[in-house]
Amino acid sequence: MSTTEVDLTSRLLWLCRLRWLAAMSIIVLTLAAVYVLGFPLPVFHLTIVGAGVAVYNIVLYAWIRAEIRRSGVVSLRLATRLAHLHIDLDLGALILMIHFTGGVESPLGVYLVFHMIVASTLLSPRAALAQATVASVLYAAIVTLEAMGLISHYALGFMRPDFYTSAQVYVLVVVLMSVLYGCIYTAGSIVRRLHERERELSDFAVRLEQEMHRTQQAYEQIQAVQKMQVRYMRRVSHELRRPLAAAVSLATVVLEGFSDAKPEAKTTQLLRRVVARLQHGLDLVADLLQLSLAREAPLKEERSWVDLTQLIKQASDELTDHAQQAGVTLSLDLDRSLEPIFAQRQGLGAAMSNLIGNALKYTDSGGQVTVSARQDRQATYITVADTGMGISTADLPHIFEEFYRAEEAGNRDSEGTGLGLSIVQSVLEAHEGRCEVESEPDKGTTFRIVLPRGNTEVGGSQQEHEEAPCEGKK
């Protein structure tokens, strides 16, 4: 809307500039026509019209400028009224000019066409049409009044002296009228089409700006993600660097013969430490790989029917030797009627191995680790409970963070990667499940996995899926 009033105002100012030229031309051309070319025109009347045009132009111009100074912009209402005033005054001046330059003989009749084009650009289609009608009526009136001798006819000598009094003169009137209406129609449709284009363009500009804004936001999000990735990579590099740097240090000592100079430092023992650190680096890489698989899993959706009893037995069988060495009793308490669940077998297996492995690691000889599983209509529940060292309240909120290692855990097991529980959590998030933990220092820890059945079973309806997702998702 604001573009329209600004647009209209600028067109009115353009018309004012054009009118200075018109006023000047009227006076100059009149003098030239009369005194140089010898036409018998009423110099005084025409000069008055020229001066009149100049005067109303000054008034209109000052009006617009004052309005702009006062309120910054000419309102659409005022601009429209001013446009009408401009056009009406111009039409009046033009009709007078035509009358004083020969009426039907006047070549200035052609200027009515120009006037119609200007009216089409400034006025509404209906007002422009009215303008053509008024112009036609006034033109016909001059011709008629001159023919009847009620007003004087300023003969230029272009036509037979009796022509302007004959009925034939109306042929010219009708032709001019048809040209005026044709002009309004043609100019009007061109103007309308231009306005449509303009509107389309401005709509397009608005859409483009919105699109750019959205693109900018997406770009910023990508940048933030990238920043996080860089930070994560740095963290991972540092974690990998530790065991590698230690391994290189130890190996260099052996390689450069320093261990020989120190009898009690057995070369074999040093090499064993090198291997242990390299093994730790390898474990770290394996866990990172597992973690990336678990993170990617929701995107891949590679699920199948998994026999839970078999999965848990397999995970615990792999750790039986470890449990025996540690002197810890590992027992299973699985519901006999466990139904298969629709899940990612590998991920779930890794989660179980991590939880059972952790429990064994942090439980002293003589302790107990129990894995139990049961189901109800809503979910599958798996718990891994130990009678081990427990987790302090300070560490508890952080144990699922990547690379987080409780101080006590570090003292007990220097080779942990700090990624085990992150893997567990990522796997469960991929299943829209959750992992809860309860722990009391020196008494033991219980991890409890909850896998909603709506999500792990193909039979469960998709709606259920949407309504009750991961309540406890971190």
Added chain:
Amino acid sequence: MATERKRILVVDDDPDIVESLNIVLESADFDVDTAATMSDGLAQVESKRPDLILLDIMMPRGTEGFHFVWKLRSQYPDSIKDTPILVLTAIHSTTELRFYPDQSDGTYEPGEFLPVQGFIDKPVEPASLLKRISSVLGEGD
């Protein structure tokens, strides 16, 4: 050996790094003490009066290495607060963390930012470590 054996304190939380440094330093006839934490390290500076400290910056546990330096330099008696320190680090090559000014800067002076005698990249190459140590101890004499 007419001259007194020099004493070096190694502060690092990685037991394997400590072990390898220990072997290298003992082979070069230094008396070696080791500490795994900042507090233990500072206590040993007081009790053992080392001639040189090899200090790990101990990332990512935090900034204990930095605190060790600032604390020793600012809060300890004159007799020990200026004990030379060589910082063992892999940090300045892998992070943008800068604890001494940009070396390409013309006004750079070694050790200006963190008041230590120098930095050695980890993993440590034994020969260059011993060379650095002897140059620092030579200056100290």
